[in-house]
Amino acid sequence: MKEYLLLLGADQFLRERSYAGGKAIGDFQIWTAIKNAKYQYNSYFDYCINANPLSYEELKNEIAYHKSQGYEPKAIVPLNDWTLKVANKLNQDYGLPYLKEQVIDACRNKNIMKSIFEKASIPTPRSMYFDSAVQLKQLMNGFNFPVIIKPVDFGGSGGVYLANNKQECMEAYAKSKQTMEIYADDFQVSKSEFLIEEFIDSDDEVSVEVLCGHNFYEVITVTEKYLSPRPWFTEMGHLVPSFRYKDTNIKDLAIQACKSLGITRGVAHVEIKIKDNKLYVIEAAARPGGDAIMDLVESSYDINPYRLHISMYINNEIKPTYAFTPRKTSAIAFMKAQKGKIMHIHYPDVSKDTEIKKINVFKNVGDSVTDPENWSNREGLIQFNWSELPTTKTYKHIHKANELANKIFDCSDAHND
Ligand SMILES: Nc1ncnc2c1ncn2[C@@H]1O[C@H](COP(=O)(O)OP(=O)(O)OP(=O)(O)O)[C@@H](O)[C@H]1O
Ligand SMILES: [Mg+2]
Numbered sequence: 001m002k003e004y005l006l007l008l009g010a011d012q013f014l015r016e017r018s019y020a021g022g023k024a025i026g027d028f029q030i031w032t033a034i035k036n037a038k039y040q041y042n043s044y045f046d047y048c049i050n051a052n053p054l055s056y057e058e059l060k061n062e063i064a065y066h067k068s069q070g071y072e073p074k075a076i077v078p079l080n081d082w083t084l085k086v087a088n089k090l091n092q093d094y095g096l097p098y099l100k101e102q103v104i105d106a107c108r109n110k111n112i113m114k115s116i117f118e119k120a121s122i123p124t125p126r127s128m129y130f131d132s133a134v135q136l137k138q139l140m141n142g143f144n145f146p147v148i149i150k151p152v153d154f155g156g157s158g159g160v161y162l163a164n165n166k167q168e169c170m171e172a173y174a175k176s177k178q179t180m181e182i183y184a185d186d187f188q189v190s191k192s193e194f195l196i197e198e199f200i201d202s203d204d205e206v207s208v209e210v211l212c213g214h215n216f217y218e219v220i221t222v223t224e225k226y227l228s229p230r231p232w233f234t235e236m237g238h239l240v241p242s243f244r245y246k247d248t249n250i251k252d253l254a255i256q257a258c259k260s261l262g263i264t265r266g267v268a269h270v271e272i273k274i275k276d277n278k279l280y281v282i283e284a285a286a287r288p289g290g291d292a293i294m295d296l297v298e299s300s301y302d303i304n305p306y307r308l309h310i311s312m313y314i315n316n317e318i319k320p321t322y323a324f325t326p327r328k329t330s331a332i333a334f335m336k337a338q339k340g341k342i343m344h345i346h347y348p349d350v351s352k353d354t355e356i357k358k359i360n361v362f363k364n365v366g367d368s369v370t371d372p373e374n375w376s377n378r379e380g381l382i383q384f385n386w387s388e389l390p391t392t393k394t395y396k397h398i399h400k401a402n403e404l405a406n407k408i409f410d411c412s413d414a415h416n417d
Pocket of ligand 1: 125148150154155156157158160197198199200201202205227233235271273282283
């Protein structure tokens with residue numbers, strides 16, 4: 001039998017380096033699963049299974065077929081939230097190392113997660129669950145405004161809204177419900193379950209990548225996060241390492257959050273808000289951070305974190321012996337164009353700019369540019385590297401991305417459309 005590592009969610013923009021991470025582990029083929037793979041085939045992988053990576057049945061059938069052809073999975077590794085459950089269920093079926101279902105449920109459902117945090121005395125914004133307008137109307141009397149309304153198990157800041165008063169609260173709920181109507185089926189998440197949450201009023205936020213194993217936890221890095229203007233919370237930039245990367249309070253809290261949820265394998269991603277020197281865990285995920293944060297870690301630390309993540313699905317008993325030391329700063333900033341319709345896209349010559357690693361333009365001429373509501377309203381990205389490590393919160397990448405967005409995108413005035 002030939003062994004392969006099946007990486008679920010690997011065939012996704014900004015997850016490309018997972019292939020290299022898997023390859024570095026050993027003599028395994030690296031496979032992924034793609035819906036409609038015959039038409040969508042990605043030849044960077046050694047093989048693409050023709051299955052929706054969220055579908056247990058489709059994956060199971062394909063794995064069985066390939067077993068009959070002499071191929072056997074060594075590990076089935078989830079790279080995003082959506083594939084966590086199915087990957088671990090399959091691992092359990094095949095006698096491979098897995099995370100327990102109750103751990104996945106706690107990591108996927110923010111309501112369960114919050115109750116675990118509260119029991120473990122992990123500071124987190126107070127929140128209440130609701131699934132109807134009647135319930136929300138009652139619950140909002142128990143909160144000071146502003147509040148946050150968010151779906152229980154979505155991501156990418158989809159459906160996360162700030163509300164300053166009761167009316168805005170009901171409007172936020174309506175908008176969040178609309179968002180979930182669009183995405184819930186594809187991502188297999190809930191359309192009807194939401195949280196109302198105390199708002200931590202601060203722009204300071206970090207995410208922490210934690211290497212989790214059996215009886216060991218280690219922080220890989222702390223990432224400084226840059227958000228869109230309110231009332232939205234779209235991630236508009238990330239910088240690795242944050243100037244706070246040695247902060248033991250942040251690192252210890254991130255580890256406590258992972259421990260409390262029972263995450264014992266893989267690289268976990270913990271989001272922490274900082275206000276008046278107090279820390280609040282917003283959420284923790286049992287998979288590596290998205291938005292190219294892993295690429296930033298690789299650039300800054302010379303370590304491919306996907307390799308660590310995948311290796312924990314093979315053996316989580318042995319702690320990898322890495323010293324996580326940043327060598328340089330790596331940052332990403334998403335571009336926002338002026339609101340309106342994109343009339344022209346220019347490609348200014350950036351070949352001499354040694355700090356720019358790459359630029360991706362997501363939109364086309366004719367596309368409309370809207371408010372930065374969630375991940376889908378970003379027009380492009382720029383990835384940077386520079387040699388000095390940060391000592392304070394810098395906005396250099398954000399400013400540079402804004403400058404370039406103005407040069408790249410010509411937009412018509414929204415009012416004239
Ligand atoms: N209670 C809160 N107080 C302050 N800000 C919050 C709160 N809840 C959420 N946010 C902001 O909204 C962002 C998105 O919220 P959250 O992480 O819960 O949703 P998500 O869709 O899982 O996000 P993502 O996938 O973008 O991390 C947070 O990173 C944070 O900036
Ligand atoms: Mg989040």
